[in-house]
Amino acid sequence: MKVSKKQKRLFVRTMICTVSLVTACFFCSSLEAAAAPRAQETGERVTIVIDPGHGGENEGTLEGIVQEKKMSMVTAMAMYEELLKYDNVDVYLTHTEDVNLSLADRAQFAAERNADFLFSIHYNASVDHDLFGSEVWISSVQPYNAYGYQFGWEQMQQMKDMGLFLRGVKTKLKNNGDDYYGIIRECTARSIPSAIIEHCHVDESRDTPYCQTEEDWKRFGREDALSVARYFGLSSTSLGVDYSNEANNLPEVSLQSILPATIRDQTEPDVCVLTLQNADYDTGEVTLEVTATDYDCPMMYYDYSTDGGKTYSELIPWPDLDIMVGTYPDTFTFSLSFTKGETPVITVRGYNQADLFTESEPITFAKPFVDQEKAAEEARQESLAAEEAAASRISETQVTDAYGSVITMADLAGNTGSSSEGKKEVNFGVFLVICIVLVVLLLMVFLLYQIQQSRHRKRRRKAQRRNVSGRNRNHPR
Helix, strand or coil: CCCCCCHHHHHHHHHHHHHHHHHHHHHHHHCCCCEEECCCCCCCCEEEEECCCCCCECCCCCCCCCHHHHHHHHHHHHHHHHHHHCCCCEEEEEECCCCCCCCCHHHHHHHHEEEEEEEEEEEEEECCCCCEEEEEECCCCCHHHHHHHHHHHHHHHHHHCCCCCEEEEEECEECCCCCCCCCHHHHCCCCCCCCEEEEHHHHHHHHCHCCHHHHHHHHHHHHHHHHHHHCCCCCEECCCCEEECCHCCCCCCCCCCCCCCCCHCCCCCEEEEEEEEEEEEEEEEEEEEEEEEEEEEEEEEEEEEEEECCCCCCCEEECCCCCCCCCCCCCEEEEEEECEECCEEEEEEEEECCCCEECCCCCCEEEECCCCHHHHHHHHHHHHHHHHHHHHHHHCCCEEECCEEEEEHHHHHCCHHHHHHHHHHHHHHHHHHHHHHHHHHHHHHHHHHHHHHHHHHHHHHHHHHHHHHHHHCCCCC
């Protein structure tokens, strides 16, 4: 039996929806905040170590307005000062000067103080300067994976409240299966829970407004401190806050194996299909439907090309994505507008949480869209030409009377200006001359008529005299 393209698309969408529903159920069951207590146990007093990222010769990213190491130090100091306001907490900084400090030394510093957690402070940048959002990196090793995820969940709430896009709480592994990031690897080796906080991307326009000034960096530090206070259930007499109940409202985790939500996907999204919904060639409006999914992790961004993949738009957040729950719609629509007379070739790329993408097949069009600017200019020129023609007709329209006098449109409208009066005087003189000429002509005609009549009478008398003479000759007396 031959299957039509429409039936194939329906089958693919049905499969996608089914798989997405199963995936969503899996994520929802494993990630939703289910009022679970904090997995990490601590004593009455909590010890926190803050590690300002980079330092010395290691400057960090240079894409921002200043070196990352300077931004991280300001944020770490603000976080330190804010946490000192809480009760029953000891807070340390791995360094306060711009010095070279190995990752092992930083982890050892935390171990020597029997730290309950080390927080490494950073700012982000991407190779193509196109990524944006906040994320937390944690260990893949249990129980530190569970501890890190519960803290990361709190951190993401604070970043979301600030207005940042969330990239999630994740792990990254080396080829041998060890944690990729050295500070996490060194802390785990010393039994210290740790997390890297990447606040935002300093090289992307949607994130840069959050990190322009020193006050912005300090604000991040205060938000980090709030995340820590909520995670550990701290209270503060001086601030008048008590987060002791917050520690019992963290997402449910398991200490047996790595949390699926934190596993970094290594493969591209499984499906990315682009379908044309509507194309209006007159207005240039095009509506497209995207159907995409990844069976291992959430979809995060999409972008599109209108020139067959030569250039792409900026990355756009996946609509209605909830990265912390792991849910997203597998199908959505978006619109584009073409006003330059283009004949576009449209493709879409869907990106998963690991920033890997799958590209759709292209959508092509049979004819170009109307060039709106050209059409508007042509309409404007036609309107101007029509107005000029109308004005010309009005100014040149004249009515000539039976005597050759000129009557303008103003005269027909009943205007009685001085110029009109002058024209009336000239016309009367012409009329008088014509009358005189007619009188003269009539007199000449009358004279000619009288002359002709006189001649006629003379001829008649002569004829009468000849007749009389003839009769006299024929009848003599």
